[in-house]
Amino acid sequence: MARRWTNTLTAADVTPKATFMNRRQIMAGLGGMAGLAGFGGLPGPARAETLEPNSWEDVTNYCNYYEFGTGKGDPAQYAGQLTTAPWSVKIDGMVERPGDYDFQQILGEMTLEERIYRFRCVEAWSMVVPWTGFELADLLALAGVKSEAKYVAFETLYRPSEMPGTAYRVLDWPYREGLRLDEAMHPLTLMATGIFGKDLPNQNGAPLRLVVPWKYGFKSIKSIVRITLTDKEPQTSWNMANAREYGFYSNVNPEVSHPRWSQASERRLGGGLFASRQDTLMFNGYGDEVASLYEGMDLAKFF
Template sequence: MLIKRKASILTSEITDRAVFESRRRFIKAAAAGSAALMLPTLAEAENDIYADVLTGPYSAPLSPTDYEDVTSYTNYYEFSTNKKDSSRLAQALKTRPWSVTVEGEVARPGIYDLEDILKDNPLEERIYRFRCVEAWSMVVPWIGFPLGQMLKRFEPTSNAKFVEFTTIYNPDVMVGQRSGVLEWPYTEGLRIDEAMHPLTIMATGMYDDELPKQNGAPLRLIVPWKYGFKSIKAVVKIRLLENMPDTAWNKSAPREYGFYANVNPEVSHPRWSQKRERVLGSSIFAAKRNTEKFNGYGEQVASLYSGMDLKKYY
């Protein structure tokens, strides 16, 4: 079980010390030569919005996974089904400027610039624990803001029962979208109460910096009690709906990927057990550990599913 705690420690005190110091040295060096290197974003990094974000109330007291492991092993089918390739291919994606279209059952639909969204939603949350369906897990200090905080500003109507998210469609750059492995663009969804839960965040950064492109920059969903495929990357559209939306993996393989996708060791994937998981970065010969129901957040989220058969609604 994860421990829920409140804290006000700085990023440098929770990020692996060697990673923190080496990145700070790099940023300073790059800033000094930014004109020659043509890296203006690094020149601004010393004073950026990610520098000293406080730890959120649901942070878990766990050591973060190595930064290099998190950024070099990603599921990003828009670029490639190979987990190593996205760190290279994603660099071609332009993430500034960026806007999010809001539609459906809201009083304030429209196209919202990401910079305005960030001004209205201060970065304050760090969610550490995040597990994926492939039976490996990682611990990431995501930086973001509660999704519900943003949705309230759009004024959902009483008919809004679900939230649908859509990623950018850009097959010229996102070369994986030229394949038929999934129906593009990638879509995901949550029930409205799941979306409004304070554990659900929109992440724009991780560790001490903005999100790397291969990890979903500039805006991705994080739902830490669900399997990783729910946490859609590069979000460009949010629709509030009365009916449950279709989602990419559920349309592709409904027996394998349900709408809810709650971490549940009692429900096996049709092709493998989900009772045990392996930590990202560990040897394939290392012992796996027990998977925790709701990823250890049962105290916070189990009530959302009271009376539901979670083997049926997987």
């Protein structure tokens, strides 16, 4: 399928694999944040700084995936038991061709490409990551979106026998997220199947996850098993858990502070805990591409 968006980042901007996977030094100092299910995004031409490479064991032992536990090492310890093949995604609701779509069938219909995005976490640090995947719009086209659809709802796999973290009611399982239809159809919105040229590790959302680079990380839902087209704004897990802190839109916005911290500045990954801060860019710097989606909206109210 034809590419609809051209990235300005290059391989030179990519955060090294070991640095991307290792967040122990920075997050230990920042204290972590309950509710980060992935990463959020921001572009930019600046070359990412680097940390000293860690061992593979360290690299894969610091992730957020609460279905496997709230400890940073829990996903790496327990996600290996997750069965990711065979895998299917139920697409239902307001679509012309509802059904269970086999993951290999989906891949057979799509043209995979690498997208290099600069990502920003809600704790205010950023990195650059190369994802492999395809546009969500192409998958939705495969199912056929009906004209009355206005939103897209997503669900993560819920399999307690393989996900020990679900024994605890940290969230109302299964994990849920949602986008407005125009956000979902935007060419920046990616269904990722790989990272750094390899298949997604289980702890990073294998085999299929969402990537929405102008939003905070918890919007990029992992291990998707259901996509529903609807005419009503869907419930989302962190908004259900704490609506005051986590809005439905969750766009990166330096002008809207989280109730417990400012989001106006960030650190570049690789500079260490005491690296100088820089201003956060509206929509993570993707304003030229996505600002028109929110024209006329009060972004302090619809945060």
